[in-house]
Amino acid sequence: MGSGDPGTTGPGIFGIRLLEVLKTHRPDIERHLILSTWAEATIKHETNYTTQAVRDLSTTTHSPKNMASALVSGSFLTDGMVVVPCSMKTLAAIRHGLGDNLLARAANVTIKERRRLILVTRESPLSAIHLENMLELARLGITIFPPVPAFYARPHTLSEAVDYTVVRILDQLGVHIPWTVRWGEPRIQPPDLS
Ligand SMILES: Cc1cc2nc3c(=O)[nH]c(=O)nc-3n(C[C@H](O)[C@H](O)[C@H](O)COP(=O)(O)O)c2cc1C
Structure with missing residues (x-):
């Protein structure tokens, strides 16, 4: 399924397209996927993808309940991690070091190992609680990336x-x-990332 389908336009589409673009353009990079329970629900609500189709875009899928996954340990080398989209619940868990599921644990491992962590936050408007959590993480060098x-x-x-x-x-x-x-480069034709 391509990205041109207007039925595939919930925030989950950012994560799905990221996997598709990486798979197409940088197949040499391993793609380890953790789908939270609510990620699965929002994929169903907001896109035309099945969760299995999304899993198939990864090289390895990890259950969020599997606290024995390689991703719980800093000794397993990764280039970085993207949480896309990142709920305000997961943002809070990461900010407080609450590794109560594999996603939050892997993010905290990424922070302690000083690797790149990008949080593509999904919420609007933002409360002071959300902003404080983001500020604290930004001060630690984490990239807060609202998909504007x-x-x-x-x-x-x-x-x-x-x-x-x-x-x-x-x-x-x-x-x-x-x-x-x-920006700064001439627009020659619509880009083709398929
Ligand atoms: C259709 C749908 C849309 C949601 N949108 C958001 C959202 O934009 N931001 C958010 O923080 N939570 C949103 N939620 C609530 C999260 O799914 C909920 O907080 C969940 O516990 C997040 O868990 P996770 O971060 O482990 O995926 C949404 C839930 C549903 C069912």
Whole structure:
């Protein structure tokens, strides 16, 4: 399923497209996926993907309940971690070091090992609690990345806007995808990230 389908436009689509773009453009990079219970629910509510189709985009899927996964240990080497989308509950858990499931534990491992962590937060408006949690994490060097559309790229479709955000998230991980609408570069044609 491609990104052009307007039925695939919930915030979960950012994570799905990130996996698709990585799989297509950087298949050499392992993609370890943790789908929380509520991620599975929102995929069903907000996209046309099945959870199995999303799992199939990863190289390894880890249950959020599996606290014996390789991802619980800093000795398992990773380049970084993206939580996309990141609920306010998971944001709070990460901020307080509450490793009550594999996702929160893996994020805290990423922080203690001083690896890249990008949180693509989903909430609006933001309360003082949310902002305090984000501020604390930003001070530790974590990237807080609300998926705000880049209108200067003049996206023709919602899918283009989603893909632009995905490319910018990957930039934060140090993975640079060729992209024709980077600021300062002439827009030659609509980008093809399929
Ligand atoms: C359709 C749907 C949309 C939701 N949207 C949000 C949201 O935008 N932000 C948020 O913090 N929680 C949202 N929630 C609530 C989270 O799913 C809930 O806080 C859950 O415990 C998050 O768990 P997780 O971070 O482990 O996935 C939503 C729930 C549903 C069912």
